[in-house]
Amino acid sequence: MDYQAIIVEKIGRIAVITFNRPEAMNAVNSRLWLETGTALKEFNEDPDLWVAILTGAGDRAFSAGADLKEIGAGGFSTTDEMKEWGFAGIVRHHISKPVIAAVNGFALGGGTEIALACDLIVASEKASFGLPEVKRGLIAGGGGLLRLPRQIPLKVAMRVILTGNPISAEEAKQWGLVNEVVPHDQVLNAAIQLAEEIICNAPLAVKASKEIVYRGLDTSMTFPPEGWSINNEYTSQVFASNDAKEGPRAFAEKRKPNWSGQ
Known part of the structure; x- marks a missing residue:
């Protein structure tokens, strides 16, 4: 595929998939959804790649979630395979190998849902997580309401879900949602280092x-x-x-x- 909304880079046995819509805070549109799902499928089927890393381009956002402009213009254009993969090509996509989220900025709504779907999370000190959908009369339908209470204590999850207010990377680490919090300019390198620890194993x-x-x-x-x-x-x-x-x-x-x- 001729990727336009993401960048795929191979570093040894590691696949780095970067959401490449920084002008839109890496919001998920139909193109990014299709490309991310395709890249993850190719990663999963490639015996030479053992760990994937998801991150965002730019200095502010991992992903702002769904592209509201596209939704307002008529909604996502999805194939049957995209629907099977779920939002952003990942939230319902069965991937048998480890996937690390390198959260390089705010991850709100669908951005948090993408991170929750990953196996490990390395976060910038500037990162934040939240499900603000209730503030817009919506709900986090991309797995956030299912995964968050399974990954942090129920009462903490309910506060995030019912208030719609974000939590910082440090608070997310305190509750076990994030594995590591690192200086902002080191988040991808820290994720690569973690991936390298994994690929030392069988x-x-x-x-x-x-x-x-x-x-x-x-x-x-x-x-x-x-x-x-x-x-x-x-x-x-x-x-x-x-x-x-x-x-x-x-x-x-x-x-x-x-x-x-x-």
Whole structure:
């Protein structure tokens, strides 16, 4: 695809996807939605890429959420695949590999929903998060109302949701929503460093771990033991892999493992 609303850069095994509409505070229009979903699909299918980073162009915004000008002019133009991916090409898009949000400014409404859909969040000290939809007679329909109460304490989430008021990056970190808060000019580098820590590990094991966590979150571990069935399914696959043999062998030989992803 000839990307126009995003920039895709490959740094070793890392895919950096940048929302490239700084003049619109990286608001999500139909083009950005399609391109982001496509880029994430290509990332997910590329065996040479192991971690993705989402960030925004410019110095102010990660994403201001939905492009209200496009909505006012008639709404989004979406394909069936875009609808399956959900808002911004990510909120309902099943991605089996780790995705990091490098939040380089305010992330409001749909911007917060994009960050919530990522596995890890590195935030600029200037970043803020919020779901202000209720202030406009709307609701956060892109997963914000589902994910936020699962990622921070319920009462804290309800304050954010019902008041529509934003919280700072430091407060978001306090409640466990953000992994790291870094100086503004270091947010992307910090996200890349975190990605590099992940890609030191076996890709099959990382993918399987992610699947077990998310598939197991809403399942029982006792009776019926649904969570254990999921755990055992992926554990057997990983332990039968070549990487599972390479890891102990490299440890015994006192060298770095050479992961094949198989």
